[in-house]
Amino acid sequence: MIKRIFDWLIQPLGLIAVGIGFLAVFSLAAYGINSTQLAPTQPIEFPHDKHVNASIQCLYCHPGAAKGPAAGIPAQSKCWGCHQQMEITETSELLAPLKEAVESNTPIKWVPVVMVPDFVQFNHRAHVAGGQNCENCHGDMTKVTVAENPQVFNMGFCLNCHIKSAGDDHEKLVKLTDCGTCHY
Amino acid sequence: MKTDLNMMGAKGAIVEEAEGKWGMVIDQDICTGCQACVAACAMENNISFVGEEDAGYGRTQHWIRIERFWEGEYPEVKMTPNQPMLCQQCGQAPCEPVCPVFATPHSNAEQLNLQVYNRCVGTRYCANNCPYQVRSFNWRDYHIDRFHANKVDGKSVYSFHNQFNPDVTVRRRGVMEKCTFCIQRIHKAQDTAKSEGREVVDGEFTTACAQACPANAITFGRVDDHESLVSQLSHQKGGVKHLEELNTLPRVTYLKGG
Numbered sequence: 001m002i003k004r005i006f007d008w009l010i011q012p013l014g015l016i017a018v019g020i021g022f023l024a025v026f027s028l029a030a031y032g033i034n035s036t037q038l039a040p041t042q043p044i045e046f047p048h049d050k051h052v053n054a055s056i057q058c059l060y061c062h063p064g065a066a067k068g069p070a071a072g073i074p075a076q077s078k079c080w081g082c083h084q085q086m087e088i089t090e091t092s093e094l095l096a097p098l099k100e101a102v103e104s105n106t107p108i109k110w111v112p113v114v115m116v117p118d119f120v121q122f123n124h125r126a127h128v129a130g131g132q133n134c135e136n137c138h139g140d141m142t143k144v145t146v147a148e149n150p151q152v153f154n155m156g157f158c159l160n161c162h163i164k165s166a167g168d169d170h171e172k173l174v175k176l177t178d179c180g181t182c183h184y
Numbered sequence: 185m186k187t188d189l190n191m192m193g194a195k196g197a198i199v200e201e202a203e204g205k206w207g208m209v210i211d212q213d214i215c216t217g218c219q220a221c222v223a224a225c226a227m228e229n230n231i232s233f234v235g236e237e238d239a240g241y242g243r244t245q246h247w248i249r250i251e252r253f254w255e256g257e258y259p260e261v262k263m264t265p266n267q268p269m270l271c272q273q274c275g276q277a278p279c280e281p282v283c284p285v286f287a288t289p290h291s292n293a294e295q296l297n298l299q300v301y302n303r304c305v306g307t308r309y310c311a312n313n314c315p316y317q318v319r320s321f322n323w324r325d326y327h328i329d330r331f332h333a334n335k336v337d338g339k340s341v342y343s344f345h346n347q348f349n350p351d352v353t354v355r356r357r358g359v360m361e362k363c364t365f366c367i368q369r370i371h372k373a374q375d376t377a378k379s380e381g382r383e384v385v386d387g388e389f390t391t392a393c394a395q396a397c398p399a400n401a402i403t404f405g406r407v408d409d410h411e412s413l414v415s416q417l418s419h420q421k422g423g424v425k426h427l428e429e430l431n432t433l434p435r436v437t438y439l440k441g442g
Contacts (some may be wrong), residue, residue: 117303119353121368126375178293183300184353184367 039148040111044097048141058134058141065124065134073110092172113147114138120182130165148167158182204275204427205264205295205405206365207435208394209417210268215265215401217250224396225270228366230348231357232326245320247271247363248393265440268402270393271318271363272426273297275433279310279319288360295435299362305359315427319364325357365393365404385413 008014051061064072080102083089089099098137101108116122127137135141139150151157159177166173175181188290225231225248234243238433245348248270255262277297280288290297311319324332348354351368356360373389386405394402403416417423418437425434 062253078366119300121351121353121371123371123375125379129379142274175293176292179300180291180296180298180364181296182365183302184298184371 010034038102039113039146042146045094045146047145049143049145052141059128066128068125069121069123071124103143114149114153121181121184128153132161136161203408204273204433204435205406205408206273206370207405207414207418207437208270208365209390209401209403209414209437209439211417211421212265212267212402213440214399215250215266215268215397217252217401218398219250220396220398221248221393221402222246222250222267224392225240225363226353227347228349228392229364230352231361232322232355234323234326235332238323238332241323243321243323245322245361246369247317247318247320247361267438268316268393269316269426270403270436271297271365272316272432272434272436273363273365275435276431278313278430278432279387282309282313283307284309294367296365296367297362298364298367300359301355301359301361301422304359308360310360315430315432319360320362321360322355322357329357344353386414 009018045110052058061074061078064070076098079098082090083095083098084102089095097108128134135154137151139148141147161175166176226233229247231247234245235424238244248268251267251269253267254266255264274295275295277288277290278291280297283305285303285305288297288310289300300369302396306321308321311317311321326332327342327345328341333342335341349368351372369389369391373384377384377388384406386409390404391402393399394404403414403417405412407415407418409415417439420439422441423439425437428434
């Protein structure tokens with residue numbers, strides 16, 4: 001039985017079948033891996049690059065990063081504060097959902113892009129106060145339109161930076177490499 | 185923690201260096217055994233309610249419990265003071281060296297015994313080696329297990345989903361858990377103090393059990409700071425540390441008969 005299958009496989013038609021089968025599996029895997037790397041679709045294609053290039057600070061829209069654990073996503077009232085004074089808001093098609101949301105007073109359902117892994121407690125405030133810039137973890141926002149996550153947040157990434165920033169300070173190193181600093 | 189063995193007596197005498205950082209004093213004379221600390225601890229730390237059936241198997245989950253003992257024979261029975269028992273955050277913890285995956289390391293920064301939930305594989309060796317019996321094991325996913333949910337109008341209602349403390353991990357099935365001395369409160373106090381550019385003040389924050397105690401029987405604070413209330417109370421006469429002869433260097437002092 002096995003010999004008959006093998007005989008069929010080594011003839012030209014069989015080899016082509018093996019090739020197609022291999023390609024199908026490979027492309028499915030490639031598609032699967034690729035789809036995990038794509039940024040999620042947002043209700044509004046928010047261009048981070050335009051806002052950052054207009055010299056708006058990160059902390060203007062995400063003020064929570066300097067105050068507490070979560071950076072936060074701004075409410076539409078904050079968008080509207082600037083956008084109601086701008087002519088483009090009336091004409092642009094991309095901004096129509098914002099206008100609609102403000103008029104009907106329904107919140108925009110933004111999709112979170114960067115997730116802290118399970119079992120980890122993360123505090124933005126300590127990192128901002130410690131002199132870390134936003135782009136150290138979140139990438140250069142002058143080049144992206146819809147927010148994407150350039151960095152895989154795993155323990156190696158965190159610990160590398162913790163060890164580097166502790167330097168020769170032994171007490172700081174103990175604190176920054178302690179399990180209980182992040183996991184509880 | 186590295187401890188100089190020359191500084192310890194035969195009974196594991198407490199030395200200054202082995203004092204630790206955070207500590208607790210429990211006054212058994214004013215403890216009424218009202219269980220407020222047990223409830224507060226469960227609320228603060230997302231501890232599951234296991235239900236009647238699993239409680240019958242001895243699978244209850246408490247990070248703090250009130251122990252009761254009796255003295256004397258039947259007609260002359262006398263109750264001894266209530267004894268709240270929680271993780272003693274030992275300086276030399278018997279639970280730590282037995283973990284095969286190093287899921288229960290000792291925190292050098294805070295001098296606490298930690299439990300790293302994502303590293304724990306659930307051998308339960310640590311709980312078996314704990315002389316105080318204060319570790320509890322998650323036998324099920326009590327917060328999502330539909331076979332153990334309460335039913336209201338035919339629909340499953342899971343216990344306290346809406347009041348989980350976001351600062352504490354919700355443990356899943358198969359991991360060990362234990363008292364952390366409310367490490368999330370420690371971190372929050374340290375974070376607030378640092379943002380205001382000062383040190384953590386004694387009495388600025390406390391653990392959930394100490395906060396809930398209506399008789400103020402529990403005091404929490406820095407034991408290495410000799411000005412603090414907890415340090416002064418722990419050096420009182422009549423202060424007892426449980427199972428000190430096992431050389432565990434416990435951080436909780438019990439006051440009795442004062």
